[in-house]
Amino acid sequence: MSEFIAGLPKAELHLHIEGTLEPELKFELAGRNGLELPYANVEEIRAAYAFNDLPSFLKVYYEGMQVLRTEPDFYDLAMAYLRKAASQNVRYAEIFFDPQAHTSRGVSFDVVIRGLRRALIDAERLGVRAQLIMCFLRDFQAEYAMATLLESLPYKEWIVGVGLDSDEKGNPPAKFAAVYERARQEGYLLTMHCDVDQDDSVEHIRQAVQDIGVNRVDHGVNVLEDPALVGELLDRGIGLTCCPISNGYVTDSMKIEGIRKLLDLGVKVTINSDDPAYFTGYVQENLEALNFSDADLAQLERNAFEITWLPRHLKDAYLAEIDAYVAKA
Numbered sequence: 388m389s390e391f392i393a394g395l396p397k398a399e400l401h402l403h404i405e406g407t408l409e410p411e412l413k414f415e416l417a418g419r420n421g422l423e424l425p426y427a428n429v430e431e432i433r434a435a436y437a438f439n440d441l442p443s444f445l446k447v448y449y450e451g452m453q454v455l456r457t458e459p460d461f462y463d464l465a466m467a468y469l470r471k472a473a474s475q476n477v478r479y480a481e482i483f484f485d486p487q488a489h490t491s492r493g494v495s496f497d498v499v500i501r502g503l504r505r506a507l508i509d510a511e512r513l514g515v516r517a518q519l520i521m522c523f524l525r526d527f528q529a530e531y532a533m534a535t536l537l538e539s540l541p542y543k544e545w546i547v548g549v550g551l552d553s554d555e556k557g558n559p560p561a562k563f564a565a566v567y568e569r570a571r572q573e574g575y576l577l578t579m580h581c582d583v584d585q586d587d588s589v590e591h592i593r594q595a596v597q598d599i600g601v602n603r604v605d606h607g608v609n610v611l612e613d614p615a616l617v618g619e620l621l622d623r624g625i626g627l628t629c630c631p632i633s634n635g636y637v638t639d640s641m642k643i644e645g646i647r648k649l650l651d652l653g654v655k656v657t658i659n660s661d662d663p664a665y666f667t668g669y670v671q672e673n674l675e676a677l678n679f680s681d682a683d684l685a686q687l688e689r690n691a692f693e694i695t696w697l698p699r700h701l702k703d704a705y706l707a708e709i710d711a712y713v714a715k716a
C-alpha cells in the first residue's frame with residue numbers, strides 16, 4: 388500500500404452508493420428481509436461478477452441491489468461505505484444514488500433518501516463530510532426522470548445536484564434536456580455520465596457541455612478525441628470524474644494514458660471508484676493503479692477538491708490540508 392496515498396486528504400466524486408454493496412452485506416440484508424439469494428456464500432456471489440462491458444455490469448448491479456428494502460438497509464449501506472472512506476482518509480464524498488432503481492420496484496423515495504441522509508449525518512463523527520447527488524436512469528423515459536425530479540423537491544436541501552447514469556447506448560444527454568433545465572431552475576448543480584468508449588461518446592460530451600451546460604462530466608476521457616472540446620473544458624474549468632479500475636472492467640483498458648494526458652493538459656481530472664464492491668477497488672486502490680508520482684497524485688486531489696460542490700471556504704480549507712501534507716511528506 389502506498390503510504391503517501393494513504394495519508395493524502397482525498398475527495399471521492401464518482402461513487403454510486405448501490406455500487407458499494409459488498410457481498411457480505413448483501414447476505415445480511417437478504418436475511419433481514421426474508422429473501423433467498425441464488426448463491427450459497429460470498430465466494431459464489433463474487434464468482435457471478437462476470438462482466439466485460441457496461442450492460443453486462445449493469446445487469447449484475449441492478450440484480451444485487453434488490454436486497455435493499457427499508458430505511459435501515461439504506462442507512463447500513465451508506466454507513467459501511469463511509470466507514471471505508473474514513474479508513475482511506477477520504478475527507479469528502481459526493482455520493483450518487485439511483486432512486487428509480489428502487490421506486491421502480493416499489494421502495495419509496497422517502498425510505499431511500501432518509502436512510503442515506505441519516506448515515507451522512509452520523510458519518511460526520513468519523514471525519515467524513517458527504518453530500519448526495521440524485522441520478523436519473525437514462526434507459527428509462529425522460530418523463531419518469533421528470534417525475535423523479537418533482538418527487539425530490541421536498542428533499543431539495545438534502546441533495547446538492549443531479550446526475551445521469553445507466554445504459555448510455557441510444558440514450559444521449561439531449562433526451563434529458565428539459566429535465567436538466569428544470570433541475571437547474573430548482574437550484575441543483577448538474578453532472579452526467581459520458582461513459583468511456585460508448586457509441587457517440589464525443590457527441591455526448593459535446594451535448595453535455597454545450598447544450599445542457601453541465602458543471603462537470605462523469606468519466607468523459609473520450610474528450611481527448613476532440614481538442615476543441617478539451618479547450619472548452621479548460622476554459623470553463625469543467626472537471627472529469629475518472630474511474631480507472633472501473634474502466635478496466637467495462638472497456639479494453641484502465642485508460643491511464645488518457646488520464647495522464649488530461650492531467651498534463653491541465654484539465655481538472657480526478658480519480659474515483661465508481662462501483663467499488665464490483666470493481667474491487669476504492670479510491671486508494673484506484674490512485675495506486677495509476678503509478679503516478681506523488682506530485683501528480685497531490686495534483687489529482689487538488690483538482691478533486693477544486694471541483695467539489697462545496698463553498699469556497701471549505702474547498703480552501705481542504706486544499707490547505709493537502710499543501711500542509713505535501714510540505715511534510
Ligand code: ADE
Nearest residue numbers: 403552553580582661662
Ligand atoms: N451505474 C452505476 N455505475 C455506472 C457506470 N459506471 N456507468 C453508468 N451507469 C452506472
Ligand code: ZN
Nearest residue numbers: 401403552661
Ligand atoms: Zn458511474
